[in-house]
Amino acid sequence: MALKPSPVRRSAANITGLVFGLLWIFPVYWLVNNSLVTDDALQSRTPSFLPLDFTWAHYETVLHDSRFWSALRMSFGVALIVVVAALLFAFFASMALSRFRFKGRKIVIISVLVIQMIPAEAMFISQYKMIDSWHLLNSMLGLSLLYVGASVPFTIWMLKGFVDGVPVELEESAMIDGCSRMGAFFRVTFPLLGSGLVASGIFAFLAAWNEYTLALVLLSSDNSKTLPLWIQGFSGQNQATDWGGIMAGSTLMALPVIILFVIVQKKMAQGLVAGAVKG
Structure with a gap:
């Protein structure tokens, strides 16, 4: 006892x-x-x-600034693209790494870990040249592509732990009943990964929503800045720092994250606990 x-x-x-x-x-x-x-x-x-x-003066200043709404649309658009693309790629990759035994599988798993150890700043120059050669500087798509590439390795590793926790016998039973391999994935495994997908999606969203340095490198136009870059504008070299604007802007930037966390906190907590146990 x-x-x-x-x-x-x-x-x-x-x-x-x-x-x-x-x-x-x-x-x-x-x-x-x-x-x-x-x-x-x-x-x-x-x-x-x-x-x-x-x-309310600081909030009035922020809400009447057209650049705020432009940055808000940019940040939301980038975050949405990153979450959808990262989860899509990570789901299929984690299923392959968890369910199939193929030559080079361990190398792929180790590579996923090693990629996460590379400092992001070490790739800024090559990333800038690549995006510039594609004529995607100052664009939502160009920034989203790099954010997806940065988020996918961690999302794969995280989702793989959840997939490993789903008994493969459930899929085999579904295939015996007539499901194809893909049908078993989506009808049996996918519904059981809800908590893991939510937890992984939140991490991908936060990474894209709060990122500053790469956006600073790729985005120079006032019409294509994300929220972190827009907040930086309150502290210009040729003007006094507007601390009230920074505080109000930062509060509004944090508000969607808080609302999202309140909505999905139960699923996210279940996902983190399940991932810790199953992974």
Whole structure:
């Protein structure tokens, strides 16, 4: 019979969890708080932990900026392309690596791991030249292609753990009942990978949504910037840094991520736990 933890140990664990939770949420609160106060309050040497000098001025500045809406469309478009393409490629690749035994399979698996170890900055010059030769600079498609290439290796590795956890006997039973190999994949295995697909899709979305350095290299036009590059515009070399605009813009940029996480948090938690156990 398992021993119950003592009240002291349970209280210590609760307090520790509370402290770490507050440490995690405080930067988010500070971001929102500073987006709702005046410029004078932001520049004051005495920090204000409550928005006493409340104002919507920074959000009005952001929402009336046409570049914000252009950057929002760019970021959403790139993230959507990356999620769909990465999951599509990763699903078939993970099925092949998990279900089939072919020559060079181990080399492919090791290559997937090695690719993730290469610093992204080491490939910027070659990536820029490649996209330039295709005439895709300052375009959603050009940036999306590189983001998909960067996301697919991790997504393959993550999804492979979920596919390994699905008994192959289920597919064999479906094929005995008349399903083709592809039909068994989509009718039996695919529905069981829901949590894994959600978790992998969230990681791919966050990677594309928050990425800054590669976008900085490829996108120079004001009409083709993503949200991180647009926020950088509040801190120009020839102007004072608009901290209120940065805070308001960063809050609006974080809002879709928070909403998405609230919607899929149950599936994502199930996927992460399942992946840890099955992988």
